[in-house]
Amino acid sequence: MSEIMAIASGTWKNILRMKVVYFLILCVWILIGSAALYEVLSMGQHKPLMIDVSLALNAVAAALVVISITFEIPRELRQGVASTLLTKSLGRTQYLAGKLIGIAVAAIVICALITVGSFVIFYYTFTESIALPMFQAQLLQILSIIPMAAIGVFFATLFPEVVAPVLTIIAIWFSYSVGVLQNIPLLYGGILPNLDLFNFRSQAVYHADIPWSYVGLVTLWGIAFAIFALMLTSLFFKVKDIK
Amino acid sequence: MTEGRCKPSVFPPRTDTGREDTLDNFVIETENLTKDYSSWLRKAKRPALNNLTISIPKGSVFGFLGPNGAGKTTTIKILMGLIRPTGGMATVLGKPYDDVEVKNRIGFLPDSPAFTPQLSAMEFLDVCARLLKIPSSKRKQRVEEVLEIVRMAPHAKSKVGTFSRGMLQRVGIAQAILNSPELLILDEPLLGLDPYGRQEFKEIILEQRDKFGASVFFSSHILSDVEEICDSISILNKGRLLCAGKLSDLLSRDTDNGVLVKIRQCDDAVKALMTDADNVQKKENDEWELTFKTLSPELDRKINELSAKHGEAVKRLNAREDLESFFFGKIEEDNLENS
Ligand SMILES: Nc1ncnc2c1ncn2[C@@H]1O[C@H](COP(=O)(O)OP(=O)(O)O)[C@@H](O)[C@H]1O
Ligand SMILES: [Mg+2]
Numbered sequence: 001m002s003e004i005m006a007i008a009s010g011t012w013k014n015i016l017r018m019k020v021v022y023f024l025i026l027c028v029w030i031l032i033g034s035a036a037l038y039e040v041l042s043m044g045q046h047k048p049l050m051i052d053v054s055l056a057l058n059a060v061a062a063a064l065v066v067i068s069i070t071f072e073i074p075r076e077l078r079q080g081v082a083s084t085l086l087t088k089s090l091g092r093t094q095y096l097a098g099k100l101i102g103i104a105v106a107a108i109v110i111c112a113l114i115t116v117g118s119f120v121i122f123y124y125t126f127t128e129s130i131a132l133p134m135f136q137a138q139l140l141q142i143l144s145i146i147p148m149a150a151i152g153v154f155f156a157t158l159f160p161e162v163v164a165p166v167l168t169i170i171a172i173w174f175s176y177s178v179g180v181l182q183n184i185p186l187l188y189g190g191i192l193p194n195l196d197l198f199n200f201r202s203q204a205v206y207h208a209d210i211p212w213s214y215v216g217l218v219t220l221w222g223i224a225f226a227i228f229a230l231m232l233t234s235l236f237f238k239v240k241d242i243k
Numbered sequence: 244m245t246e247g248r249c250k251p252s253v254f255p256p257r258t259d260t261g262r263e264d265t266l267d268n269f270v271i272e273t274e275n276l277t278k279d280y281s282s283w284l285r286k287a288k289r290p291a292l293n294n295l296t297i298s299i300p301k302g303s304v305f306g307f308l309g310p311n312g313a314g315k316t317t318t319i320k321i322l323m324g325l326i327r328p329t330g331g332m333a334t335v336l337g338k339p340y341d342d343v344e345v346k347n348r349i350g351f352l353p354d355s356p357a358f359t360p361q362l363s364a365m366e367f368l369d370v371c372a373r374l375l376k377i378p379s380s381k382r383k384q385r386v387e388e389v390l391e392i393v394r395m396a397p398h399a400k401s402k403v404g405t406f407s408r409g410m411l412q413r414v415g416i417a418q419a420i421l422n423s424p425e426l427l428i429l430d431e432p433l434l435g436l437d438p439y440g441r442q443e444f445k446e447i448i449l450e451q452r453d454k455f456g457a458s459v460f461f462s463s464h465i466l467s468d469v470e471e472i473c474d475s476i477s478i479l480n481k482g483r484l485l486c487a488g489k490l491s492d493l494l495s496r497d498t499d500n501g502v503l504v505k506i507r508q509c510d511d512a513v514k515a516l517m518t519d520a521d522n523v524q525k526k527e528n529d530e531w532e533l534t535f536k537t538l539s540p541e542l543d544r545k546i547n548e549l550s551a552k553h554g555e556a557v558k559r560l561n562a563r564e565d566l567e568s569f570f571f572g573k574i575e576e577d578n579l580e581n582s
Contacts, residue, residue, distance in 0.1 A: 006373035010359050010366070017361040079357040084418065087323045087353075088374035089346040241326040 003090050004098040011102025012109070015069070021110060024064065028057050029117045036125045047126055048205040051134055054118035055201045058111055058141050063172050065107040066145070066152040070164040073099060073156035083242050093234040096153060100230055104149040111142045136215060137204035143215075144198035146222040148172060150229035151193070157237050193225045270336055270426045270458040271299040271322060277330035278317050278482075291317045293482040294331065299460055299475075304452060306469040306490075307462040309479035310574060315462035316354050318479070319430045322460075323351050336426055347375055350424035350457075354431050356415030360404030364395055364414050367403055368421065375422045389417040392447060408435040416444065420451060427451055429461035433468055441465075445472050470566040478570060480577045494569055502538050504546055506531040508556035512549060527579075 015021065035050035042049050076082050086095055115138045119130050151171045155164040175195040197218050203210055276295040281287035292314040299305050309315050320326045322333055324341040338345040358367045368386045377385055390396045393413040398406070403414065412435050419427060427448070433441045449472060451457040463469050469476060470490070477487035486493060504520075506513055507530050517523055519542065520533035535542060550557040 002376075003374050006370050010362060010370045013366070014359050014361040076359075080353050080355055081357045081359055083320075083323075083325050083353050084351075084356065084358065084371070084415075085374065086325065087346055087349075087351040088371060089343050089376065090374050091343050239327065242320075243325075 003088075004094050004101065007085065007090070007095055007098025008102035008105065011099055012106040015065075015072070015103070015106035016109060021065075024061060025110060025113050025117070028061050028114050029121065031057055032114075032118045033121045033125070047128075050118075050122060050125065051205050052201055054115075054122070055137055055141055055204060058114050058118070058138065059144070059199075061114055062107055062111050062141070062145050062148060063169075065110055066103070066148045066172070067165050067168050069103050069107075069149070070152050070156040070168045071161055073153065074159070074161040074164055077157075078161070078243055080243060086242060092238050093230075096157065096230055096234050096237060100149055100153045100226065103153065104146055104226075107145045107149060108142055111145060115142065131204075131207050133200070133207050133209055134204045136210045136212075137200040140198045140200055140210070140215060140218065143219050143222055144195050146219075147193035147225045147229070148175075148195065150226035151175070154229050154233045157233050158240075193222070197221065268301055269298045270301050271297070271333070271460060273297050273318075273322075273331065273333040275331035276318065276321060276328050276333055278314070278321060278326065279329045289482060290329070291482050292321070292328070295479075295482075295484055296331075297477060297484060297487055299458065301458050302452070302456065303475050304448065304459045304473050305461070306473035306476040307460060307479065308464075308466070308469060308476055308570060309462070311464075312481075313479040314482040315479060316430055317482075319354075319428055319460075319462060322428060323349075347422060348425045350419035350422065350427045350429075352412075352415045352419045352427075352429040352432055354434075354462075356411045358403040358411070358414060361402060363400045363402055364390065364406075364417075365399045367414065368418055371418045371421055377422065385421065389421055392420070393417045394443065409437060409440055412436055413440070416447060420447070423455050423457075424451075425455075425457055427457050427459045427461070429459070431463060432461055433463060433465055441468060448472060466567045466570055476566075478573050480574050481581070483577075485573050485577055490566070494566065502535050502542075502546065502559060504533045504535070505558040506533065506556065508553050512545075513553075513557065516545060516549065527575075 032050065032054045035053045036046055038049055039046045082095070086092065118138075119134075122128070122130065122134075152168050155167045155171065158164075159167060171192060172195070175192045176199070178194050178196040200210055202208075274296050276292060277290055278292040279287060279290040295314075295318060307315050307318070317326070321328050322335050322340055324343075324346075327341075333340040335342075336345050336348055359370075362370070365386055368389065369382060372382045372386055373379075387396070387399070390399050393416050395410065395413050395417060398410065403411070406414065412432070416429075416432065419429065429448075432448070433444055436444060445468060448459055448461070452459060473490055475487070475489050476493065478485040504516070506517075507528075509531075517531070517533060519535070521536045522534040524532045524534075526532055546557075546559055550559055
């Protein structure tokens with residue numbers, strides 16, 4: 001476990017020290033705040049609009065972080081950082097687990113910052129406190145990072161830098177398009193996670209409570225999917241030649 | 244050069260050592276190790292590594308030589324469990340090459356060291372120390388110690404991503420000696436260093452052996468450095484082992500008390516000399532090499548006369564070759580045979 005955490009902490013430090021991360025967060029805050037400008041266009045509906053926009057943008061930010069990570073892992077493999085680490089007494093599955101945890105932690109920190117910022121913006125714009133469903137919906141949005149990061153790690157480990165991000169984008173997009181694709185057997189929960197399980201934008205907008213037991217279960221489901229994806233990745237990664 | 248003077252061989256001969264001994268005496272053993280990079284997409288002309296059988300004795304500083312693309316990095320990566328051989332077997336410190344636990348006792352420097360760019364040198368070494376299971380109480384102290392050894396202490400808190408090639412090489416050595424390893428496997432450790440750095444590194448490598456009894460296995464292009472610090476070498480070309488052995492044996496074998504004459508110009512006197520030689524070999528560009536196993540006073544006089552007369556065209560070499568000419572000789576011989 002200590003090896004996994006060594007890799008994980010190295011990974012999240014590496015990501016969270018990139019300046020571009022804070023630029024992304026700043027941009028998202030500005031976009032969320034700009035929802036207040038749509039008072040006329042939305043016919044006075046700019047409050048629900050802001051709630052909706054902050055959730056949607058948080059999802060986009062999470063996806064962006066995961067996608068940018070799919071550049072990081074192939075680069076680490078290609079440049080030989082991974083070979084320095086993997087030639088310590090560290091199993092390949094442990095390395096992957098450390099990477100996944102590190103990426104998930106970094107992405108969760110980023111999205112949590114976005115969430116906190118969006119609440120502050122909301123509070124100052126409407127001088128209205130944050131309703132529980134808004135908080136729950138943001139929390140679920142943040143938790144959806146766990147299965148998303150697992151998909152990212154899968155593609156990033158097994159495909160080269162040019163292909164991995166594209167495949168990850170497609171996979172995340174499909175994971176949100178449950179309505180269209182749900183008739184394809186085995187696709188959701190088998191190969192792809194159902195990210196709609198984490199999507200509670202309408203509840204947040206219309207202030208409908210989400211049961212905490214649901215939040216707990218869906219978190220467990222996300223972790224289970226991540227472990228499954230990790231094992232699958234490890235199966236291939238174990239026999240891969242490392243540069 | 245005498246034929247068969249240095250056949251691809253197991254080093255040292257281990258006919259009279261028992262199995263138990265073998266485990267104790269060799270830090271690396273490979274048998275018919277083969278790696279073929281070809282895939283269904285792309286066929287390679289020849290395997291990158293072809294039936295490599297070699298044994299590295301404990302306590303030696305072993306130089307692994309060969310021109311670019313000879314298969315040195317491939318061998319080292321197999322030994323470190325990074326790539327899988329297509330055939331043969333290898334043991335490191337008596338354990339199979341893919342054993343995870345044994346890595347705690349090995350220090351490894353990859354051919355182009357790269358580290359997590361946003362971490363400082365100290366933080367990266369701390370990650371390595373944790374992976375090597377150095378107890379947390381000693382970790383910080385040990386990291387500072389190795390940074391001091393490789394003279395990177397002033398840059399301990401700078402981000403690795405900003406380092407030059409030579410500085411990366413220093414951090415690379417630091418992480419390799421972090422666990423005071425029993426075996427150091429270094430891929431081109433002297434590359435990218437300034438002359439001071441090379442000197443320091445040679446000292447660090449030798450210190451690891453003298454102080455901690457480490458065995459060292461390293462690949463290199465820089466023959467003068469190899470000659471300076473290695474006690475044994477092997478030469479690899481196009482994936483095949485050309486020779487292996489103690490440096491002193493390889494460089495003086497058969498020519499003890501003898502002499503080697505290189506000839507580029509032929510007249511009657513030279514032809515007469517040829518008939519006296521123990522071995523005559525034709526090289527490229529009409530060059531000939533004559534080997535005399537024993538040097539009689541009369542022969543000595545004849546050679547000196549001829550070389551006075553023909554100048555550079557008749558060149559007399561010492562009994563002991565330097566590593567450079569030995570290396571070139573071996574590689575050229577092999578390339579000719581297989582062209
Ligand atoms: N990943 C790879 N894919 C295909 N061929 C490779 C790969 N790595 C090395 N080779 C080939 O294997 C041979 C040996 O390479 P290498 O072991 O790196 O040589 P050296 O380290 O002695 O310079 C070379 O011909 C090289 O082209
Ligand atoms: Mg090499």
